Amino acid sequence: MKWNSYISVWVVLCLGAGCNQSVKDVGTELPVVTKYLIEADELRAIIDQDSLVLLDLQRPDDFMKGHLPNAINLWRSALNNPSFNYDGMMPEREILETVLQRKGVSADAFLILYDNRGSCEATRLWWVLKHYGHDRMAILNGGTQAWSQVDSLTSVIADRPQGDFKFPEQAIAQTSDNILVADLSDMISQNQVVVLDTRSKEEHEGLTLKQGAQWAGHIPGSIHIDWMEAVDQTSYRFKESAELQKIYNKVLNNDLLAVTYCHSGVRSTHTYFVLTELLGRKNVTNYDGSWVEWTNHFQQELVN
Template identity: 45%
Template structure:
């Protein structure tokens, strides 16, 4: 019992001292989160509210409130900066939601005063779907210094962490993303078309709701309702305590959910949703928490696929627009 307690105390001390004294980009050198440290495949990009409370005023830490500006203005974690989906979107496409290029992200981070040696703690109030999108975008550009606040704003409120509606003073920075992008977790339209039309072994995973999957519901932004051919459905929200803590479920619970895919940890899994946000969350769950090695998130997702009338799709139901 004493050794376990000593370990837990030590992990918090290491997080406080080591993370914030390091002046190079922090990636795989981060200590693991206390949460499920002996269970999740990796907790390197996850942090508990209790851990954040001990260190959130540290100099080389930036807390990112990934919600709409109106929600941020009402209340946010003390000292948090605000970023929303449109800030990290490439608006040159005729449809919305595509990942911003390197230059736009660098300009955004410079404007917000984010530095290369900062550790970013990202949260939202929707079960970490939006926070996962930012993690996924930055990981594609080889920026690893990101942790998702498990349970988001709800977890912070539960421990009575400091909140206010004040704007944070900002001094612009000289932020630069790594020279080489990885794009290991990205699949784009042309490759997606090739995958759909090939006999290559893969699983196309639709992470939307049942109504979206069947075609009963057509969300705003989509040109039609339905799904990519041969998709299987696992709603992204199954991976979290959606009606409760909004935290990620345990390793064993997640394994049970995604074992329904019948995939090995090395099989190719391509996730998609409406615009690549919920599927980024599933990508985080599969790669980080469960240790799958070959997962791609289709950035354009259904918004892009449905835009092109020549692309095949499947539909089971009469559509309701909304």
């Protein structure tokens, strides 16, 4: 069953054209998608729209093995802020604009984001773009796995000219969707937040130490819910609302600010997306620095 609570790109285009025009006749004005999700069959119906730009968030070697037609590969390493002593922080606005321009993204582009990891790479870019005021985008529910069910992947590399992508001039970077390490520490000490660890169980329990972190463990008092709990392991699509509500019951029934984190702020955006866009929770923020930043600021003995 598909998510029926969002306005699909296909439906809005159909209504705008009076349902008696072909999609190609509609023009390039694509809508903002309420839940930022699009299904593979819906994307297939509009994939020839000129203003659609597909951003492939797979690793480069996976991209070479197969991707959607005319997609542009944009791996995580290009979305990093070099001004920090540790990797993983979101790039500054101007840096991201330049990256997207070089990838051939135009100012009027409607972006389709996808990956092959249950959408956690796609939600990361979605979160960063939204942070800087861009909302003309949708995530392909199920990524490459879903597309393979309706059409073929390709290994042909698209050639795009330099783009002129810009974030809205009037847009001010949101601050409510991110939290600083010092603020989080203070709020934890005052019991003002519910902290959600979206990493694996092994990482949460301190059995695995990943590159960049100074020690293994978890942020004091954090609840553990692996981000993959929200993904159907057969279709790689988001689970349905009823299932998600059961999974995140502890968070949904808590009025405190919910803070999601992982190792470097990627997987946590998936949970942030689920809570805000699919379950409608308003009081949520993502901790961009996540475990890497936390362990670079605090000693291990501070963990409960």
